[in-house]
Amino acid sequence: MDYRFRDEVFNAKKAAMGEMYNLAKEHLRDGDKLINFASGHPSTEVFQDKLIKRYLNLTMEVAEKDILQYGAHAGYLPLRQTFKKFVNEKGNVVKPEDDLIITYGSVEAIFLTALALVNKGDKVIVEVPSYVNAIKSFQIQGAEVIGVPMQDDGVDLEKLESAMRQGAKLFYTVPNFGNPSGITMSLSKRKEVYELGVRYQVLIVEDDPYGDLRYRNERIPHIKEFDTEGAVAYINSMSKLIAPAMRVGFLVANKEFIKRIIPIKAVSTNGVTSIIQFALWKMFEENDMYAQIQKICDVYSKKLFLMEKSMDKYFPEGVKHSSPDGGMYIWVTLPDGTDIGKLCKESAIQLHIPITPGNGFCVVEPESCTSLRFNFVKESLEDIDYGIQKIGKLMQHYI
């Protein structure tokens, strides 16, 4: 059968994220240990399985049998209100003219936004580097994805403005400790990004799955907090704060925008599993969730600080790394011309330490990318120090 797939689907490349991990696993022999810095996953150790269990039990005890029926497309109303309160505790994110829809993680919020706006050939702006699944969402819609380079304090504003001037539909950004860069956008840049969005009528899609995982320095207001024009869509997720298996995220935007998202949600996945939504609602109502999240920060911050220290100690001169204030990733950059493909393969095969080559995150000149993404949250302190030392030695052959 000739299915005649859409070109965007037929030509879609598989994300290479798991490639190095698989390579390392293949070459593992008895007694070898695999240290995985390539993962895109949070650490299982911080998942509050007892809390989740308690509230799933409670849901099946106290909820009306109606909770097993089809739910509202936009999400379970009490949970929508709870999330509004939650996100507004730290800043004025959800305005009176906004609404909030519950999605299957942040990916669905990004995907629905792309579906709502992007026609084949439309321009979409992303940072370089940027989140792979967002890039792919836009590409599946047939977008022309324009990359704007990052600086230490966030996106290059001059290049962003010139990209916006070309008439893009949206600018996708992760201002807090982005995946993979770990970079935080400065307050002044956030304000300017917002102003540019309004001036050029380009929707700012502010994805914030890591924002509450901050390990140092002061919180910076979200771009959405400056929004008076409905020019920002704010996305968050429970995947890193509770557990990915909840598959719950949310999108906050002007009511006019959410109104167009709900019918797509209705026919694409109908709504998010009500059992999980009810459990989350009760969990948020009866617990100090920011205190729960602080427990994650306590675990992850130690790992960040150690990995940075180990990198400073073991990596050869000429290797730079980002110093994220939070999140899950450090972005490591080697000198121009370094063959990172070979380095990553050797690290996986010889050391059994997979790391992720940076080119998959870059829509501009991926072939000249000499950066690597390190997940610092998944492995133990001991393995972090040992693994970074090993990679440091390996790097010496590449410098």
Place this chain on the structure above:
Amino acid sequence: MDYRFRDEVFNAKKAAMGEMYNLAKEHLRDGDKLINFASGHPSTEVFQDKLIKRYLNLTMEVAEKDILQYGAHAGYLPLRQTFKKFVNEKGNVVKPEDDLIITYGSVEAIFLTALALVNKGDKVIVEVPSYVNAIKSFQIQGAEVIGVPMQDDGVDLEKLESAMRQGAKLFYTVPNFGNPSGITMSLSKRKEVYELGVRYQVLIVEDDPYGDLRYRNERIPHIKEFDTEGAVAYINSMSKLIAPAMRVGFLVANKEFIKRIIPIKAVSTNGVTSIIQFALWKMFEENDMYAQIQKICDVYSKKLFLMEKSMDKYFPEGVKHSSPDGGMYIWVTLPDGTDIGKLCKESAIQLHIPITPGNGFCVVEPESCTSLRFNFVKESLEDIDYGIQKIGKLMQHYI
């Protein structure tokens, strides 16, 4: 902010399914009773809440903590195997060259199929009448949706062939007791539909959410069972068999097809909630699910037989109804020219008995549709008889 939505999204009409119910509720005064024949929902009474609770508890007891991590995009492997076994117990649906992906209900399976195949302007064939969310899925992709009329034994083959000859990407059909028609496609038509699909290289999308809810006559093999060419995608859902809140369905198709669906699933919703998948896996492994489903059939069949009897008794001459062998709906057709919009409104406002006008299900000449959809599973036997009697009286003013 001018969001510049895609035309298909901006022009999408809200499904009018809930309209009559809302109208009835608005006009309800103290002491009035609302009898809802308009619903698209299964009946809460058949949901096995104790079973669901037991397996959610078990999941949190026995599953590794890893169940809270990101899961496989295609679904939890043991559940995929369990569903293959389940569906193959009654017929040879999943062939060696096929694969199965877990989706958020049947809607996501339809939506992903549309995303994989349909470019703006591509032709897609549906039955008249057909499932509203499927029609909308295709329309959001910008499809030109071609309607082919139904006969008592399924789609009109001559008109289907002439539609296929125009080069459609797919034909969407619900061969077992479709929503809203209740019609079953005959065995000979199933074989011919398959042959046509192969001849014209049009994928047959066979949606079967009601197939196991059969109350009389013999099971007829699925179109997928004849498939040797990868020309059929088979979709099923747990929404009517367990509960809609599980949000679990699946898609069976040739491996080449599933291979292209998985990357879209990965970036749109990542994967289905693992907790629910694990619970369902255990539930299916430890219980005779077909025996569970028989309990639903015992409840629903009584309601169908009564509603038919009541319709025969109370509806005026000239009003015809389908005689479904299963499912949830009876399709009632009034004489040409009947103002069903007015009839439905009067039924909702005066009688507090919402019913769904048929035009929303028809992509061909919806304005001349004189049919109504009756949900026969939601209300009690007593209310069914009472409600049909009331509507029968009202119909007399329209005949």
